[in-house]
Amino acid sequence: MSFSRLWRRLAARKGVPQVPRIWGHGIARPLTIVALALAPFCSFGVAPRTCRAPSFERLLLEGWDTVKRRSKFLASSTVLALPGIARSLTIVALALAPLALSAQQHFDGNRAYDYAREFAAIGPRWPTSPGHVKAQEFLRAHFLQNHDQFEQDNFTADTPIGPVQFCNYIVRFPGRKSGIIVLGTHYETNYWLRNINFVGANDGASTTGLLLAIADRLRAQSAQSRDKKLDGYSVWLVFFDGEEAIQSWSRSDSTYGSRHLAAKWGQDGTLNRIKAFLLADMIGDKDLDIERETNSTPWLISLVEQAAKTLGDQRYFFQQSMAVEDDHLPFVERGVPSIDVIDLDYGPNNSYHHTAQDTMDKISAHSLTIDGDVFMETTRLIDQR
Secondary structure (H helix, E strand, O other): OOHHHHHHHHHOOOOOOOHHHHOOOOOHHHHHHHHHHHHHHHHOOOOOOOOOOOOHHHHHHHHHHHHHHHOHHHHOHHHHOOOHHHHHHHHHHHHHHHHHOHHHHOOOHHHHHHHHHHHHOOOOOOOOOHHHHHHHHHHHHHHHHOOOEEEEEEEEEEEOOEEEEEEEEEEEEOEEEEEEEEEEEEOOOOHHHOOOOOOOHHHHHHHHHHHHHHHHHHHHHHHOOOOOOEEEEEEEEEEEOOOOOOOOOOOOOOOHHHHHHHHHHHHHOHHHHEEEEEEEEOOOEOOOOEEEEOOOOHHHHHHHHHHHHHOOOHHHEEEEEEOOOOOOHHHHOOOOOEEEEEOOOOOHHHOOOOOOOOOHHHEOHHHHHHHHHHHHHHHHHHHHO
16 A cells, blocks of 8 residues: 555544644654554553564554554644654654553563462462461452452352352452453362362462452552543452362352352343453463363454454464363353453373462463463453444
């Protein structure tokens, strides 16, 4: 596509100045192109890890929108009135400033890993155990200390060992748009593995650490706005209790917390407000290979795939497909768009899954960085739908 034709498409967008005022001459022209092309990366909030970007046409068109949105100063007559090269250098500086900060904005997988390590150090946390109580106290203290909108969802469920008390935890970060994006994980370990030292570093702790680090990111974003709200939909983090079977996996002996909460939210109308539910499970694995979970909502699978491709992380996603019963199913069955982001291939021939070998040396900050980047980018894409 010729520059003139591309510019006509760009100029058709609201608020774009006319060609003579911004396009410039000589070196000013390529500098402006570079500024506009790089700007979309600034909107992702993460450092691009690949040069395999969208088409130049899309970069340019989206680039102007990003630069214009990011800086009222750029749209002012002061900048647009500058001579060609001065104007273009100013645009480059404004476009590159967020990119220069991208290393700081990049999702902090190290922090997620540290949270996971601290949580796994509690030890086995099967329901009715002292470790289960300690895990609950850890989550409660963390969010109360940070003055988050925090809710305990206590309930009792009939299980093969009799009535058991469970507790889900819900942390809310309000947004300006009407609607909710739910991010979830489970935090407990298996009752039937209570006689081995099963700490669930990947299975429960890694994704608890991931959500704790996501909470840090959301808290920081909220603090930067005058009204203390996120730009898009509200984001609710849910820490489910009782995902694991007490005795043997079945539809009635598993997913206690998610079945309870989905039913509760169905009764009070909350489900109608949920735009998407993203479940994280076992995705701290050093050898990250996230399956395409076939019970999940197709458009949400596509959106996660789009996010991964944008970030250059597609090799870690959806190379294999399988159906998994997990905490997303009670929401899928009630019509909530949901996805299970899960890596169910843990260790050689899945040999670490539900064994005492599920320890911190098997997971990595790198995997948690990828997870966090894709989760944050997916929420951004959902906001734009």
